Amino acid sequence: MSLQEREPTRDELLAMAYVDGELSDEARRDFEARLPDEPFLNREVSELKKLATLARRVAPPEPMDHEWKRLEGELLYGGGSRLGLFLIAIGVLGGSAFLFLELFRSSLGTGPKVLVGILLSGVCLLFLTTLRGRLKTLPYDPYTEVKR
Protein backbone atom coordinates (compact mmCIF):
# COMPACT_ATOMS: atom_id res chain seq x y z
CA MET A 1 0.00 0.00 0.00
CA SER A 2 1.45 3.40 -0.91
CA LEU A 3 1.59 6.44 1.31
CA GLN A 4 -1.04 8.11 -0.84
CA GLU A 5 -3.61 5.50 0.26
CA ARG A 6 -3.00 5.57 4.03
CA GLU A 7 -1.76 7.78 6.79
CA PRO A 8 2.02 7.62 7.26
CA THR A 9 3.20 5.86 10.40
CA ARG A 10 5.11 7.67 13.14
CA ASP A 11 8.39 6.13 11.93
CA GLU A 12 7.72 7.22 8.36
CA LEU A 13 7.03 10.76 9.55
CA LEU A 14 10.23 10.65 11.60
CA ALA A 15 12.18 9.47 8.55
CA MET A 16 10.74 12.34 6.46
CA ALA A 17 11.66 14.87 9.14
CA TYR A 18 15.15 13.32 9.38
CA VAL A 19 15.78 13.55 5.62
CA ASP A 20 14.47 17.13 5.55
CA GLY A 21 16.81 18.04 8.44
CA GLU A 22 13.91 19.05 10.66
CA LEU A 23 14.76 16.96 13.75
CA SER A 24 16.37 18.47 16.81
CA ASP A 25 19.90 17.32 17.65
CA GLU A 26 18.67 14.93 20.31
CA ALA A 27 15.87 13.48 18.15
CA ARG A 28 18.29 13.09 15.25
CA ARG A 29 20.82 11.22 17.43
CA ASP A 30 18.06 8.93 18.74
CA PHE A 31 16.83 8.28 15.22
CA GLU A 32 20.35 7.57 13.89
CA ALA A 33 20.94 5.13 16.77
CA ARG A 34 17.95 3.09 15.56
CA LEU A 35 19.09 2.95 11.92
CA PRO A 36 21.66 0.11 12.18
CA ASP A 37 19.16 -2.23 13.84
CA GLU A 38 16.03 -1.40 11.85
CA PRO A 39 16.33 -2.24 8.13
CA PHE A 40 12.86 -0.83 7.41
CA LEU A 41 13.89 2.59 8.69
CA ASN A 42 17.15 2.42 6.76
CA ARG A 43 15.30 1.58 3.55
CA GLU A 44 12.77 4.34 4.18
CA VAL A 45 15.52 6.94 4.68
CA SER A 46 17.37 5.76 1.60
CA GLU A 47 14.22 5.99 -0.55
CA LEU A 48 13.32 9.42 0.79
CA LYS A 49 16.84 10.67 0.05
CA LYS A 50 16.57 9.38 -3.52
CA LEU A 51 13.19 11.10 -3.83
CA ALA A 52 14.60 14.38 -2.52
CA THR A 53 17.46 14.20 -5.06
CA LEU A 54 15.02 13.44 -7.86
CA ALA A 55 12.77 16.31 -6.81
CA ARG A 56 15.72 18.70 -6.93
CA ARG A 57 16.68 17.47 -10.41
CA VAL A 58 13.23 17.89 -11.89
CA ALA A 59 12.51 21.15 -10.11
CA PRO A 60 11.71 23.93 -12.56
CA PRO A 61 14.36 26.62 -12.99
CA GLU A 62 14.09 29.72 -10.85
CA PRO A 63 11.26 32.00 -12.01
CA MET A 64 13.78 34.83 -12.15
CA ASP A 65 15.63 33.00 -14.97
CA HIS A 66 12.47 32.99 -17.11
CA GLU A 67 11.96 36.65 -16.49
CA TRP A 68 15.56 37.50 -17.37
CA LYS A 69 15.29 35.50 -20.59
CA ARG A 70 12.08 37.32 -21.49
CA LEU A 71 13.62 40.69 -20.64
CA GLU A 72 16.71 40.01 -22.73
CA GLY A 73 14.44 39.25 -25.69
CA GLU A 74 12.62 42.56 -25.29
CA LEU A 75 13.60 45.31 -27.68
CA LEU A 76 13.73 47.92 -24.93
CA TYR A 77 15.99 45.91 -22.59
CA GLY A 78 18.07 43.68 -24.92
CA GLY A 79 18.27 46.22 -27.76
CA GLY A 80 18.78 49.08 -25.32
CA SER A 81 21.72 47.33 -23.60
CA ARG A 82 23.40 46.51 -26.90
CA LEU A 83 22.81 50.02 -28.26
CA GLY A 84 24.15 51.52 -25.02
CA LEU A 85 27.37 49.49 -25.25
CA PHE A 86 27.71 50.32 -28.95
CA LEU A 87 27.35 54.04 -28.26
CA ILE A 88 29.91 53.86 -25.45
CA ALA A 89 32.36 52.06 -27.78
CA ILE A 90 31.83 54.67 -30.53
CA GLY A 91 32.30 57.45 -27.98
CA VAL A 92 35.54 55.96 -26.66
CA LEU A 93 36.96 55.35 -30.15
CA GLY A 94 35.84 58.75 -31.45
CA GLY A 95 37.12 60.51 -28.35
CA SER A 96 40.48 58.78 -28.64
CA ALA A 97 40.82 59.72 -32.30
CA PHE A 98 39.88 63.34 -31.47
CA LEU A 99 42.48 63.52 -28.69
CA PHE A 100 45.08 62.05 -31.02
CA LEU A 101 44.37 64.69 -33.66
CA GLU A 102 44.28 67.51 -31.10
CA LEU A 103 47.65 66.39 -29.80
CA PHE A 104 49.25 66.85 -33.19
CA ARG A 105 47.49 70.18 -33.76
CA SER A 106 48.61 71.49 -30.36
CA SER A 107 51.49 73.84 -29.75
CA LEU A 108 53.57 71.13 -28.04
CA GLY A 109 57.10 70.66 -29.31
CA THR A 110 57.95 67.81 -31.67
CA GLY A 111 59.64 65.78 -28.92
CA PRO A 112 56.64 65.59 -26.54
CA LYS A 113 54.29 64.99 -29.49
CA VAL A 114 56.35 62.01 -30.61
CA LEU A 115 56.56 60.64 -27.07
CA VAL A 116 52.80 60.92 -26.45
CA GLY A 117 52.19 59.50 -29.92
CA ILE A 118 54.42 56.50 -29.09
CA LEU A 119 52.59 56.02 -25.79
CA LEU A 120 49.15 56.09 -27.42
CA SER A 121 50.30 53.83 -30.24
CA GLY A 122 51.62 51.34 -27.70
CA VAL A 123 48.33 51.34 -25.79
CA CYS A 124 46.35 50.87 -29.03
CA LEU A 125 48.68 48.11 -30.23
CA LEU A 126 48.47 46.28 -26.90
CA PHE A 127 44.68 46.52 -26.86
CA LEU A 128 44.33 45.33 -30.45
CA THR A 129 46.73 42.42 -29.84
CA THR A 130 44.79 41.39 -26.72
CA LEU A 131 41.47 41.72 -28.57
CA ARG A 132 42.76 39.64 -31.46
CA GLY A 133 43.96 36.94 -29.05
CA ARG A 134 40.57 36.81 -27.36
CA LEU A 135 38.66 36.66 -30.64
CA LYS A 136 40.93 33.86 -31.89
CA THR A 137 40.52 31.76 -28.73
CA LEU A 138 36.83 32.49 -28.12
CA PRO A 139 35.54 29.63 -30.34
CA TYR A 140 37.65 27.18 -28.27
CA ASP A 141 36.49 28.47 -24.88
CA PRO A 142 33.82 26.03 -23.63
CA TYR A 143 33.33 27.89 -20.37
CA THR A 144 31.43 30.78 -21.94
CA GLU A 145 28.38 28.49 -21.93
CA VAL A 146 28.47 28.04 -18.13
CA LYS A 147 25.43 29.73 -16.62
CA ARG A 148 25.96 29.76 -12.86
Add this chain to the structure above:
Amino acid sequence: MTLMEVPGRKISENLGLVYGSCVRARHLGKDITALFKNVVGGEVREYTKLLAESREQAIDRMIDEATGRGADAIVGLRFSASEIASGAAEILVYGTAVRLK
Protein backbone atom coordinates in the same frame (compact mmCIF):
# COMPACT_ATOMS: atom_id res chain seq x y z
CA MET B 1 34.43 14.89 -3.35
CA THR B 2 34.60 17.07 -0.28
CA LEU B 3 34.63 14.06 2.06
CA MET B 4 38.00 12.80 3.25
CA GLU B 5 37.17 9.27 2.12
CA VAL B 6 35.00 7.58 -0.49
CA PRO B 7 32.00 5.81 1.07
CA GLY B 8 32.15 2.07 0.51
CA ARG B 9 35.67 2.18 -0.95
CA LYS B 10 39.12 2.12 0.59
CA ILE B 11 41.95 4.41 -0.38
CA SER B 12 44.89 2.33 -1.56
CA GLU B 13 47.32 5.07 -2.48
CA ASN B 14 47.72 8.77 -1.83
CA LEU B 15 48.89 10.51 -4.99
CA GLY B 16 49.31 13.91 -3.38
CA LEU B 17 47.93 17.39 -3.79
CA VAL B 18 46.20 18.30 -7.02
CA TYR B 19 44.88 21.73 -7.82
CA GLY B 20 43.49 23.85 -10.56
CA SER B 21 43.26 27.59 -10.71
CA CYS B 22 41.77 30.07 -13.06
CA VAL B 23 41.44 33.83 -13.33
CA ARG B 24 38.82 35.10 -15.70
CA ALA B 25 37.39 38.48 -16.57
CA ARG B 26 34.39 39.64 -18.50
CA HIS B 27 34.53 42.41 -21.04
CA LEU B 28 34.23 46.08 -20.11
CA GLY B 29 30.62 46.22 -21.29
CA LYS B 30 29.61 43.65 -18.67
CA ASP B 31 31.58 45.56 -16.03
CA ILE B 32 29.65 48.70 -16.88
CA THR B 33 26.34 46.80 -16.65
CA ALA B 34 27.45 45.35 -13.31
CA LEU B 35 28.30 48.84 -12.11
CA PHE B 36 24.72 49.93 -12.78
CA LYS B 37 23.46 46.81 -10.98
CA ASN B 38 25.33 48.12 -7.97
CA VAL B 39 23.13 51.18 -8.16
CA VAL B 40 19.76 49.49 -8.70
CA GLY B 41 20.41 46.29 -6.68
CA GLY B 42 19.60 42.64 -7.37
CA GLU B 43 21.78 39.76 -8.48
CA VAL B 44 24.78 40.80 -10.53
CA ARG B 45 24.32 38.03 -13.08
CA GLU B 46 27.37 39.15 -15.05
CA TYR B 47 29.60 38.27 -12.08
CA THR B 48 27.63 35.15 -11.11
CA LYS B 49 28.44 33.80 -14.57
CA LEU B 50 32.03 34.96 -14.30
CA LEU B 51 32.51 33.03 -11.05
CA ALA B 52 30.79 29.94 -12.49
CA GLU B 53 33.06 29.97 -15.55
CA SER B 54 36.17 30.25 -13.37
CA ARG B 55 34.98 27.49 -11.04
CA GLU B 56 34.28 25.03 -13.86
CA GLN B 57 37.59 25.73 -15.60
CA ALA B 58 39.54 25.36 -12.34
CA ILE B 59 37.78 22.06 -11.58
CA ASP B 60 38.56 20.74 -15.06
CA ARG B 61 42.23 21.65 -14.65
CA MET B 62 42.40 19.88 -11.30
CA ILE B 63 40.71 16.78 -12.72
CA ASP B 64 43.18 16.81 -15.64
CA GLU B 65 46.07 16.82 -13.17
CA ALA B 66 44.54 14.01 -11.11
CA THR B 67 43.78 11.94 -14.20
CA GLY B 68 47.36 12.41 -15.35
CA ARG B 69 48.53 10.85 -12.10
CA GLY B 70 46.22 7.87 -12.55
CA ALA B 71 43.86 8.83 -9.74
CA ASP B 72 40.45 7.26 -9.23
CA ALA B 73 39.12 10.08 -7.07
CA ILE B 74 39.92 13.40 -5.45
CA VAL B 75 39.08 13.69 -1.77
CA GLY B 76 39.10 16.61 0.65
CA LEU B 77 38.13 19.00 -2.13
CA ARG B 78 38.23 22.66 -1.18
CA PHE B 79 37.63 25.96 -2.96
CA SER B 80 39.40 29.22 -2.40
CA ALA B 81 38.65 32.54 -4.04
CA SER B 82 40.43 35.84 -4.06
CA GLU B 83 40.50 39.04 -6.04
CA ILE B 84 43.51 39.69 -8.21
CA ALA B 85 42.06 42.54 -10.21
CA SER B 86 38.83 44.46 -10.10
CA GLY B 87 36.18 42.71 -12.18
CA ALA B 88 38.18 39.47 -12.41
CA ALA B 89 37.52 36.27 -10.49
CA GLU B 90 40.23 33.92 -9.28
CA ILE B 91 39.21 30.48 -8.10
CA LEU B 92 41.60 27.91 -6.70
CA VAL B 93 40.31 24.40 -6.18
CA TYR B 94 42.45 21.75 -4.53
CA GLY B 95 42.22 18.29 -3.09
CA THR B 96 44.09 15.02 -2.63
CA ALA B 97 44.25 12.62 -5.57
CA VAL B 98 43.86 9.00 -4.50
CA ARG B 99 43.70 5.51 -5.91
CA LEU B 100 40.90 3.29 -4.66
CA LYS B 101 40.81 -0.42 -3.88
